[in-house]
Amino acid sequence: MAANACESKKANSTVVLDVSKVTLLADYFVITGGDSAAQIRAIVDxxxxxxxxxGLKARSIEGKTEGRWVLLDFGSVIVHVLQQKERDFYKIEQFWNHALIVDREEWVKE
Structure with a gap:
């Protein structure tokens, strides 16, 4: 659902990671990007x-005002929406490279 919502706003390079075996923070991370603060806020909304x-209520949403890196925490799902500069700098996908990448076909059909 989260990844599809990102795609509905033309998000860049959406990746879904199954982190359930490597952290207690969440079961899934959705990592995606936007080209501007306005697009990022639209993706977040x-x-x-x-x-x-x-039925999932955000526990917290951080960074929406700045629109460079927004984190949405839904408990079992954490969504990161970043501008490309931040995504290149922080390299979240590389940091969590031991997590399983969820095949796009699996989350597109949600």
């Missing part, structure tokens, strides 16, 4: 609305 409609 779409994700929040989609998951709320499906």
């Amino acid at each position: 779409a994700v929040d609305a989609s998951l709320t409609e499906n």
